[in-house]
Amino acid sequence: MNLPNRITLARICLIPIMMIFLLVDFGFYPDPIVWNGFKLPYNQLIAGLIFILAASTDGIDGYLARKNNMVTNLGKLLDPLADKLLVAAVLISLVEMGKVESWIVVVIISREFAVTGLRQIALLDGAVVAAGNSGKLKTVIQIVAIVALMINNFPFVFFGIPFDQIAIWAAALITIYSGAEYFVKNKHLLRGTGA
Template identity: 80%
Template sequence: MNLPNKITLARICLIPLMMICLLVKFDFYPEPLQWGEFSLPFNQLLAALIFIVAASTDGIDGYLARKHNLVTNLGKLLDPLADKLLVTAVLISLVEMGKLDSWVAVVIVSREFAVTGLRQIALLDGSVVAASNWGKLKTVIQIVAIVALLINNFPFVFMGLPFDQIAIWAAAIITIYSGYDYFVKNKHLLHSSNA
């Protein structure tokens, strides 16, 4: 197994660790970080750091695979799977914690399933649906929104700016639009005789 695939597997392995930090209450966690009325439980901070590390490995594994000609079928399978597992796991955890409305999680996860299905149809047709600029923007905004939710809107809470809510709304809107964009640009695949 090559290095990019090992990095992708490491990202997958970080997912249960992040979920344990978010959803399991341990007595040995330090006291929450507090500044006036603001409070950030240590487990959320730890989960945010794990999420940031895991999300950052997405670009690293792809870059290494392309640069060193290490692109494999296993990597093509694992990389998008790892991305979807990471985002889905944290969104479900945030819903469970009461920090995210379930409809937002459903919209984001549904879009991921739909685009994955489109990519499968493309493979049957012998083509590839490449990541679009909207898809890349969607990923960045989702990561920013998730981190903002995990760290309780720090530091924007001190300015009275609901940045976490603005970011999650932006993520939902761009997620919907990027999914629409994929389907419009690849609608020929849905009418192909091979699909």
């Protein structure tokens, strides 16, 4: 197994660890970080750091694979799967914690399923549906929103700015836009008419 695939597998392995820290209170953490009415339990902080670490490996594996001519079918399968599992796992966890509305998570996850299905249709035709700029922007905004939610809107909470909620709404909107853009640009695949 090459290095890019190992990085991708490591990202997948970090998901349950992150979820354990996010959702399970073992009772042995120090008192939460409390300052001026702000409260951040250490388990959420640790989960947030694990999420940032996992998300930061997203581009590294693909870059290394392309640069060193190490692109494999396993990597083509695992990389998008790892990305979707990471985002879905943390968003579902945040719903359970009451930090995000479930309908927003359904919209985000549904778009991922729909675009994955479109990519499968493209593969049957021997085509590739590459990530566009709106898809890349969607990923960045989702990551920013998730981190803000995981760390209780720090530091914006001190200024009375609901940045975490603004960011998750922005993520939902760009997710809808980028999903629609994928389907509009690739509607010929759905009709089976080729390019």
